[in-house]
Amino acid sequence: MEFEGTETVPVERSAAWDLVTDPAVLTACVMGAEEISRASEDRYEGVIRQRITGIDVALDGEVRIEERERPEWLRFTGTGTDSRTGSRMDADVTVTLTGEGAATELAYDVDVTFTGRLATMGSRVLRRQVRANVETYFENLVDRVGARA
Amino acid sequence: MTDGRADATGGTEADYYRPETVAAACRRLHEADGRARVVAGGQTLMPLVRQGLVDADAFVDVSAIPELSGVAVADDRTSIGATTTYAELARHDLSDRAAALGDACSVVADRQVRALGTVGGAVAHGDPTFDLLAPLCALAASVELADPDGRRRVPLGEFLVGHLRTDRRENELVTGVTFDRLDPERAGTAYERHAAVESGRATAGAAAVVTLADGAVERVRVACSAVADTPVRAHAVENDLVGGPATDAAVATASERAPEDIDPIDDEAGSAAYKRRLAATLVERSLLSAVRRAGGSP
Numbered sequence: 001m002e003f004e005g006t007e008t009v010p011v012e013r014s015a016a017w018d019l020v021t022d023p024a025v026l027t028a029c030v031m032g033a034e035e036i037s038r039a040s041e042d043r044y045e046g047v048i049r050q051r052i053t054g055i056d057v058a059l060d061g062e063v064r065i066e067e068r069e070r071p072e073w074l075r076f077t078g079t080g081t082d083s084r085t086g087s088r089m090d091a092d093v094t095v096t097l098t099g100e101g102a103a104t105e106l107a108y109d110v111d112v113t114f115t116g117r118l119a120t121m122g123s124r125v126l127r128r129q130v131r132a133n134v135e136t137y138f139e140n141l142v143d144r145v146g147a148r149a
Numbered sequence: 150m151t152d153g154r155a156d157a158t159g160g161t162e163a164d165y166y167r168p169e170t171v172a173a174a175c176r177r178l179h180e181a182d183g184r185a186r187v188v189a190g191g192q193t194l195m196p197l198v199r200q201g202l203v204d205a206d207a208f209v210d211v212s213a214i215p216e217l218s219g220v221a222v223a224d225d226r227t228s229i230g231a232t233t234t235y236a237e238l239a240r241h242d243l244s245d246r247a248a249a250l251g252d253a254c255s256v257v258a259d260r261q262v263r264a265l266g267t268v269g270g271a272v273a274h275g276d277p278t279f280d281l282l283a284p285l286c287a288l289a290a291s292v293e294l295a296d297p298d299g300r301r302r303v304p305l306g307e308f309l310v311g312h313l314r315t316d317r318r319e320n321e322l323v324t325g326v327t328f329d330r331l332d333p334e335r336a337g338t339a340y341e342r343h344a345a346v347e348s349g350r351a352t353a354g355a356a357a358v359v360t361l362a363d364g365a366v367e368r369v370r371v372a373c374s375a376v377a378d379t380p381v382r383a384h385a386v387e388n389d390l391v392g393g394p395a396t397d398a399a400v401a402t403a404s405e406r407a408p409e410d411i412d413p414i415d416d417e418a419g420s421a422a423y424k425r426r427l428a429a430t431l432v433e434r435s436l437l438s439a440v441r442r443a444g445g446s447p
């Protein structure tokens with residue numbers, strides 16, 4: 001399933017770049033993210049725990065920056081596995097940063113696939129859930145910058 | 150006090166409790182410290198348990214708690230207990246008076262799901278495609294909850310916070326829903342939905358509650374299902390209609406504004422654009438039917 005969207009953060013492009021690639025920010029902005037750490041320059045590890053009504057998911061995951069053109073765009077992939085249900089999530093995300101003076105527009109393109117038992121939930125249920133996660137991440141990012149400014 | 154019905158939970162090792170009072174059920178939930186799940190009709194929960202998508206140490210079956218079952222209609226307020234099934238609600242007089250509820254109960258799945266699925270289960274799961282939620286939203290219903298420390302009441306619109314996300318705390322029980330009585334002489338309600346053949350679930354749905362005064366719309370609430378993360382009120386449609394004439398033409402014009410408050414997504418049931426058009430059509434149909442039932446002209 002694919003999602004696109006844009007969000008504007010009230011900081012210049014290079015500062016926006018630093019935000020998007022800071023693991024502390026990632027942890028604070030991803031719903032249910034715990035202990036995300038930077039394993040190497042391009043690789044982050046962590047756990048995402050979510051409990052939506054009825055379903056418990058704990059994804060042990062890794063995020064890896066695959067390509068980057070600082071400060072214009074980056075492409076990263078995320079994988080998460082839930083050993084209890086034998087499920088796996090793969091995400092491929094491209095973020096393009098466009099400077100608009102003191103603000104930066106983040107345009108994102110996200111492609112997510114599920115395999116294993118989670119996939120049996122059907123895209124009707126998962127699509128909304130994934131989209132809510134993606135949107136919340138970017139909204140949290142904007143709120144965080146707003147609170148600091 | 151496990152009664153050995155582990156087979157009902159798909160052969161898991163979890164404990165199974167069947168308390169007979171709200172207090173005892175709350176105590177079980179509290180003791181399990183987040184590791185217990187409430188079971189009512191089991192129509193949603195048990196398939197998830199069998200697929201391994203629910204991880205619980207205990208199940209608290211609320212179906213034997215007399216206080217939670219049945220419909221109570223008082224002078225000014227109606228209450229529906231959490232374990233009231235779709236079939237029971239459909240048979241009750243209330244489903245004539247608040248016909249949107251009867252409309253919704255009659256389109257849910259098949260007889261088995263209607264015989265077992267409960268109002269509390271539908272509310273607690275918070276799936277925006279569930280048919281009962283839009284009518285309850287249009288009736289401005291509140292959700293009643295109990296936990297070991299007491300009881301509270303939350304408007305349904307605040308209780309449903311997101312897709313499959315509710316305001317319920319882990320050791321709280323949904324005890325029922327309640328809403329103000331409508332004036333039987335002047336009010337009408339209806340629910341209309343369209344379902345994809347393969348899934349049987351709503352692609353979109355709309356519920357309308359209308360109160361008329363001298364051929365004009367005195368009060369109106371419209372809520373849509375399956376076209377946002379939660380059921381949503383169609384405020385633009387409501388604002389367009391209220392105070393104006395209850396004619397077919399006014400309803401048709403107002404219904405065009407349904408897409409303003411919804412947020413559908415592309416999925417296997419259809420594209421977002423298709424669902425926007427569908428929602429407007431269903432809003433129009435539910436409004437026309439509600440106006441007719443209220444004794445209006447159409």
Ligand SMILES: Cc1cc2nc3c(=O)[nH]c(=O)nc-3n(C[C@H](O)[C@H](O)[C@H](O)COP(=O)(O)OP(=O)(O)OC[C@H]3O[C@@H](n4cnc5c(N)ncnc54)[C@H](O)[C@@H]3O)c2cc1C
Nearest residue numbers: 187189190191192193194258266267269270273279280323
């Ligand atoms: C084949 C099939 C087709 C269906 N088609 C439709 C359809 O067309 N339209 C539609 O609207 N629905 C449909 N449903 C879903 C059905 O409406 C729900 O399964 C039902 O309403 C849930 O009620 P339940 O009592 O079975 O809940 P359960 O499965 O017992 O519980 C559901 C969730 O709510 C929680 N819960 C239940 N009761 C309480 C309570 N009192 N307090 C706190 N938490 C509680 C449970 O812990 C669980 O998380 C379908 C289901 C099936 C299996």
